[in-house]
Amino acid sequence: MRLRRLLAGGVAAAVGAELVDRGLRAKAGELPPALVGAQHTYRWRGFDVAYTEAGDPDRPDVVCLHGVHAAASSREFEGVFDALADDYHVLAPDLPGFGRTDRPPVAYTSSLYESFVADFLNYVADDPVVVGSSLSGAWATVAADRSDVAGLLLVCPTADTGPRRPWVRSLLRSPLVGEAAFNALTSKPSLRYFDEREGYYRAEHVTDDVLDYQWRTAHQPGARFAPASFAGGYLDPGVDLGAELADRDCPATVVWGREATVTPLAEGRELADEADARLLVVDETRLLPHAEQPDSFLEAVRDDLPRLEAA
Numbered sequence: 001m002r003l004r005r006l007l008a009g010g011v012a013a014a015v016g017a018e019l020v021d022r023g024l025r026a027k028a029g030e031l032p033p034a035l036v037g038a039q040h041t042y043r044w045r046g047f048d049v050a051y052t053e054a055g056d057p058d059r060p061d062v063v064c065l066h067g068v069h070a071a072a073s074s075r076e077f078e079g080v081f082d083a084l085a086d087d088y089h090v091l092a093p094d095l096p097g098f099g100r101t102d103r104p105p106v107a108y109t110s111s112l113y114e115s116f117v118a119d120f121l122n123y124v125a126d127d128p129v130v131v132g133s134s135l136s137g138a139w140a141t142v143a144a145d146r147s148d149v150a151g152l153l154l155v156c157p158t159a160d161t162g163p164r165r166p167w168v169r170s171l172l173r174s175p176l177v178g179e180a181a182f183n184a185l186t187s188k189p190s191l192r193y194f195d196e197r198e199g200y201y202r203a204e205h206v207t208d209d210v211l212d213y214q215w216r217t218a219h220q221p222g223a224r225f226a227p228a229s230f231a232g233g234y235l236d237p238g239v240d241l242g243a244e245l246a247d248r249d250c251p252a253t254v255v256w257g258r259e260a261t262v263t264p265l266a267e268g269r270e271l272a273d274e275a276d277a278r279l280l281v282v283d284e285t286r287l288l289p290h291a292e293q294p295d296s297f298l299e300a301v302r303d304d305l306p307r308l309e310a311a
Helices: 002-028 074-087 110-123 135-143 166-173 177-185 188-199 208-217 225-231 241-247 265-275 294-301 304-310
Strands: 038-044 047-054 061-065 089-093 129-133 151-155 252-257 278-282
Touching: 038 110, 047 074, 047 110, 061 074, 061 110, 061 135, 074 089, 074 208, 074 294, 110 135, 129 135, 135 151, 135 241, 151 304, 166 177, 166 225, 177 225, 188 208, 241 265, 252 265, 252 294, 265 278, 278 294
Parallel strands: 061 089, 061 129, 129 151, 151 252, 252 278
Antiparallel strands: 038 047, 047 089
C-alpha cells in the first residue's frame, strides 16, 4: 500500500512538472527576432541557424557572436547593432541551442561551436571583423585559424569557466528534475539576479524588455540542453587563450568592463599582454559593456574597426 502511494505520488509529481513546463512554454510563445533586420536561416549540420543581417552588403562585414548563459541570444547586441549597420554589413546569429536557432538534445561541446563559428565565417560572411562575447570570443579565436578573418574584437573573452561537472549537465538534461531545475534558474527573479550581479553594473540597465526577452528565450522547447553543457563545463575550448590569440595573424582588440567580476579586469590585462593585443576598458560596466554602455563601447572601438578591416 505504501509503495502504491509512493508510486502514485511520483507519477503525480511528474505530471505536475510536465504541466508546469508546458504552461511556461505556452506563455512564452513563439520567440520574435532578437534584432531588427533581414531574417535568414543558415542550414548547418542539421541545425536551422537563425541570423539577422543589416547594413549595406557592399561594406565590410562585422559578425556579432553572443555570449553563453541560460538565456543567451543575439539580443545581447541590440544596443550596438543598428549603429554598426550604419557603417558596416552586420551579421548576428543565434548560436546552436539558443535564441531562434534549433535546440535539439545533442551533445553540445566546445568543438561543435568552434566548427560552427568557422563555417559561419567562411560560408556566410566575407573576411569579417568578429565581435565575440565571453566564450564566443574564445571560439572565434580558435576558428580564426581556419577562417578568413580581418580582425578579432573580443569582449571579456574567456576559455575557462571552471572544471567539468558531469553531474550538473546530467541533472539539467534529465526530463523531470532537469526541467524543474532549469525553470527555477530561468525565472525572472533568477535572471534579474544574475544580470545585476554579473552582467550589468547598474541595476536600472536591466530593463523589463531585456528581462522579458531573456525569459521568453529560456522557455522555448529544448532551451535547457545547451546551457546544461555550459553549466557542466563542456563548452570550454581547453586552450591557452593568450597563446592562441598571439598565434593569429589578424589584429586583435580586447574590450573589458572595468567592474567585471566573472572575468576581472586583471585577467584582461594579462590576456592583452600575453597576446600583444590592444586593451580597451569601458567604465561602469561588467560583463556586457556593449549592452550596458553601447555609446561608450562604440566610441571606444570605432577607431579599431577601420584599422582591422584594412589589415
